Amino acid sequence: MPDGVNGTKRPYSPGRSTVMEKGQQVLFFFESDASDPQAPLVYCGTPKNRGPGGFLFAGSHAWLLGTLEHDFDAQKVDPERKETWPKVRPKAEYSFVTRKGTPAALATPLQVRWVTTAKSPPLKLSLLFVRWGGEYSKWMDEQEANDGDWGKYGSPPSDEYMGHVVKEGIKAHAGLKDEQGMPLFELHHVFISNSKDACLIAQQAHIIRAGLKAQRRAAFWMLWPAEWEDFGDPDYACYIERHSMFAAMRACEGLGIRSLFPHPADPYELITSKSWMATLSLHPGAFLPAATLVSKGSVKIDAAKAAEHALRTLHHIRRMNPHPVEPGDPPAPSVVNQNGIQKGVVKLGWSWENRFVVTFNSQSHLQARLKELMNQPGCLATYCIVQEWVDFDFEMRLYFLPEADWPGEAPIEPKMIQCNAWGPSDDTKSVGVSRASFSKLSEEKVLSRWEGDAAAWAMAKEKAIKISQLLLAWLLSAEHQPVPSMRLDFMVKRLGPGKARVIFGEYCEQGACVLGWQGGPPTIWRACLDAALRG
Numbered sequence: 001m002p003d004g005v006n007g008t009k010r011p012y013s014p015g016r017s018t019v020m021e022k023g024q025q026v027l028f029f030f031e032s033d034a035s036d037p038q039a040p041l042v043y044c045g046t047p048k049n050r051g052p053g054g055f056l057f058a059g060s061h062a063w064l065l066g067t068l069e070h071d072f073d074a075q076k077v078d079p080e081r082k083e084t085w086p087k088v089r090p091k092a093e094y095s096f097v098t099r100k101g102t103p104a105a106l107a108t109p110l111q112v113r114w115v116t117t118a119k120s121p122p123l124k125l126s127l128l129f130v131r132w133g134g135e136y137s138k139w140m141d142e143q144e145a146n147d148g149d150w151g152k153y154g155s156p157p158s159d160e161y162m163g164h165v166v167k168e169g170i171k172a173h174a175g176l177k178d179e180q181g182m183p184l185f186e187l188h189h190v191f192i193s194n195s196k197d198a199c200l201i202a203q204q205a206h207i208i209r210a211g212l213k214a215q216r217r218a219a220f221w222m223l224w225p226a227e228w229e230d231f232g233d234p235d236y237a238c239y240i241e242r243h244s245m246f247a248a249m250r251a252c253e254g255l256g257i258r259s260l261f262p263h264p265a266d267p268y269e270l271i272t273s274k275s276w277m278a279t280l281s282l283h284p285g286a287f288l289p290a291a292t293l294v295s296k297g298s299v300k301i302d303a304a305k306a307a308e309h310a311l312r313t314l315h316h317i318r319r320m321n322p323h324p325v326e327p328g329d330p331p332a333p334s335v336v337n338q339n340g341i342q343k344g345v346v347k348l349g350w351s352w353e354n355r356f357v358v359t360f361n362s363q364s365h366l367q368a369r370l371k372e373l374m375n376q377p378g379c380l381a382t383y384c385i386v387q388e389w390v391d392f393d394f395e396m397r398l399y400f401l402p403e404a405d406w407p408g409e410a411p412i413e414p415k416m417i418q419c420n421a422w423g424p425s426d427d428t429k430s431v432g433v434s435r436a437s438f439s440k441l442s443e444e445k446v447l448s449r450w451e452g453d454a455a456a457w458a459m460a461k462e463k464a465i466k467i468s469q470l471l472l473a474w475l476l477s478a479e480h481q482p483v484p485s486m487r488l489d490f491m492v493k494r495l496g497p498g499k500a501r502v503i504f505g506e507y508c509e510q511g512a513c514v515l516g517w518q519g520g521p522p523t524i525w526r527a528c529l530d531a532a533l534r535g
Contacts, residue, residue: 018074020086020117027063027121028088029114029182034060034129034189035159040096040104044188044211055197056101056133057208061166061187063121066090069109077113079181085111099133099191114182124184125176125532126212128219128257129165130201130248132157133191137234153521156262156511157222157238161521165220169525175533186213192223194230195241201248209255218532219252220261221245225272227350229378241380242269242350260484260528262509267479271507274349274385282321285470287504289333290317290341291387299374307367310386314341318388323503329495333390333503343389346373348381354438359389359425372431390503392491393449394421394441396464397508397515400472401527402482404534411469415523417461418515419446419492440515455498463502464490471504484527485510 020026032039041058069087078084087109096104116122136159154160166187170176176185188211192198201208209217225242249265262268270276281288292313298306318341323332331338346369348356356373360366366386373384398414406412423437441449443457450456468488475483487508493501510528514520 020068020072020074020115022068022070024068024117026066026068026086026088026115026117028066028086028090028110028112028116030059030062030064030090030110030112032060033163034058034099035163037100038098038104040106041099041189043095043097045207054200055204056097056099056191057188057211058097058099058191059186059188059211061183061185063123063186063213064090064094066110068115072115079113082111085113086115087111088115099189116182121186121213122178122182122184123186123214124216125186125529126214126217127170127185127187127532128190128208128212128217128252129162129187129222130190130192130219131162131222132193132238133197134193134237135232135234137237157224162220162222164521165525168522169529172522173526173529176529188212192240194232195244196230198223198240198244198248202244202251205248205251205255205257208252209257212257216532216535217257218260218528219249219257220528221249221259221268222261224352225269225350227348227379227381229380231378242272258532260532261525262511263483264479264481267475267483268509270478271509272350274347274506275383276507277385277387280474281317283470283474284321285467286474287323287467287502289344289388289390289503290314290321291385292317293383294370294386295383296374296381299370303367303371304364306370307363310366310370311341311363314344314386314388323501329499329501330391332501333388333491335391337388341388345387345389346370347385347387348373348379349383349385350381354422356431358431359427376431390491390505392493392503394419394446394492395505396460396490396492396502398464398468398488398490399485399514399517399520400468400488401485401523402472404530406482407473407476411465412472414465414468416517416520418517419443420515450494453494453497456494456496456500459498460490460492460494460500460502463500464488464492467502467504471507475507481531483510484531485524487512487514 030042032041034041041060042062044059045057066088069089072086076084089109096106098104153164170185177183190201190208223238223240223245225245226239227242228239246265246269249259253259253265259265275293277288278291278293280286281291292310294306294310325332336343343361346358346360358369360369397418399416400412401415402412419441421439421441446457447454471488489505489508491503491505495501510524
């Protein structure tokens, strides 16, 4: 990357000449599309790590040194007419590569929108996308829109999604351009193809840190941590073995590159592990179903005893922390377990989209489920979560975006509330696929299901918001800085006229699907960038 440190000098200050001469050295803003396999990116690594294998570190939006190819008057630039923009020849010291690391053809001179005679790049923020660089899978961009997706944006690891982050998040953010529209950011990418590449990031994070020139640095980790071996199958693109991924994140964070998306390593690992479902289930204010962790070792040694002990533990947790039940209310959290826990679910951490969640209806059934999940080929999980059953009518999703001055005295309110329903579970399907249908519910559909009971609907929202205060505060114990955004999912059941029960279901990381919420992802991206600029 070019020499120089952070600076904010504007290119055309009042009172200064706007004319630049041919051959004059300038800084110009290089811009390319990292989603294009043939697009030129400026190589940012060292000659040593440019060989085959390992990660690729390159920039798509950066201030580079060059020389003007002709005299240029800034006052004559028309932003809408590219032919009025200056032509610049990059310095010979730069190398340009594709996202696969092969030499990229660069037609020079370049016609660019922004040039400046400043001695250092005008930067407020250095941004980094850590993203998939292996074999690309069609599911990443070509999924059909449905009730449970990200709307028009694609999924977070996809090129489509990151293209929207650049266009509707970074470039649209008022804090990342001056009053003339000049960019005050740079954007780099680390492309990895497997978990070994992530391990190399942990070892060579200093190279990445050296390439980021702004005083504030932030990373978007556009990959999913998993407890599976690398299969080399495109259907498993973007999944990185969790120890490798979190080690890479922590190495970068240790050098001052803040992880903003989805979250810093510690809270991200905590949330996606799902271990909190067990450890927090004894807190009466969390309103969680009873849960416990069952180790793979105990299942391997004696699955029958592991199932027996798990059910006894669930019963003990529920006895120690009973859900409140008023006279006339059905048992909580389910009728089927009112005389002892026999029904529940088994799930794996670091899994998404209901893919590794199975039900059980007895101790022997639980034993079989434990063996089924803990013996999946290639699965590296050391435990699974066993959780009691919850009766519910539908799920309620609350989206919170804490303000800069949170936490404060006043309770935080959600920016959006959505609901969805699950169909019956099809247990004939194999483990690893979603076993139930999924549908979005409008408020009109919610009230229709609840016989128009607006009072019960209001009670459900009020209870969920109240429980959320503790849940969001609890996250501060894992990471002192508030999350830019968080989705909290609740299971909701109408008990009778004007009455509803609310049970907490799950923390959902930034980047989780938003049920097609129009404007939802850009709102979350802006919140992340606001947090980065605050430092």
